[in-house]
Amino acid sequence: ILNVEQSPQSLHVQEGDSTNFTCSFPSSNFYALHWYRWETAKSPEALFVMTLNGDEKKKGRISATLNTKEGYSYLYIKGSQPEDSATYLCALVRGSNYQLIWGAGTKLIIKP
Amino acid sequence: NAGVTQTPKFQVLKTGQSMTLQCAQDMNHEYMSWYRQDPGMGLRLIHYSVGAGITDQGEVPNGYNVSRSTTEDFPLRLLSAAPSQTSVYFCATRVRGDGNTIYFGEGSWLTVV
Numbered sequence: 001i002l003n004v005e006q007s008p009q010s011l012h013v014q015e016g017d018s019t020n021f022t023c024s025f026p027s028s029n030f031y032a033l034h035w036y037r038w039e040t041a042k043s044p045e046a047l048f049v050m051t052l053n054g055d056e057k058k059k060g061r062i063s064a065t066l067n068t069k070e071g072y073s074y075l076y077i078k079g080s081q082p083e084d085s086a087t088y089l090c091a092l093v094r095g096s097n098y099q100l101i102w103g104a105g106t107k108l109i110i111k112p
Numbered sequence: 113n114a115g116v117t118q119t120p121k122f123q124v125l126k127t128g129q130s131m132t133l134q135c136a137q138d139m140n141h142e143y144m145s146w147y148r149q150d151p152g153m154g155l156r157l158i159h160y161s162v163g164a165g166i167t168d169q170g171e172v173p174n175g176y177n178v179s180r181s182t183t184e185d186f187p188l189r190l191l192s193a194a195p196s197q198t199s200v201y202f203c204a205t206r207v208r209g210d211g212n213t214i215y216f217g218e219g220s221w222l223t224v225v
Contacts, residue, residue, distance in 0.1 A: 034214065041218065043115070043219070045216075093212070100157075100214075102147075102155040104152055104154050105154070
């Protein structure tokens, strides 16, 4: 059974602080890694699709890095704002048939 | 451009009842799928379709049926609801030309009592 692990499960961060969390995955047969942001009662929205070892992607205050050799990706949020409160999901893609294996998510709560 | 539209958003069912969750997309994506989200677990694939007339089982297909008669619509049928099917259900589409980005509906909260 392949597991994609996200840590921590939940995180409380003071507004203005920076934070990061981890997605760990088995590194064999890596094809791609997805990050999504999900606010309850809304559609999960895509943040990043990462494919290359050493990839670093950025979208505003959010950035992500990828290490396919050791099997992890970090998501960073700089200067957290209340609107960053959400669950952040990662999903591993193994092989070109593109079936995704999802982590359970990291729930981020920003305290004003 | 509505994207992926799911209905209903909330539903309470009695054990043994059947119902259909509707999913429609206006992006002309070939790939559509249904997931369920349970607390403490990752999204789990129920059924998927790579095009009209083609469906296949995912990780947790038991108790669910799908059909894909058009590119736009991909309904999910619960045949005889059980409390274990209490979950949040997401319909999603994907297209290769967009980095394989997945587009989700807003979710359907289903409670089976």
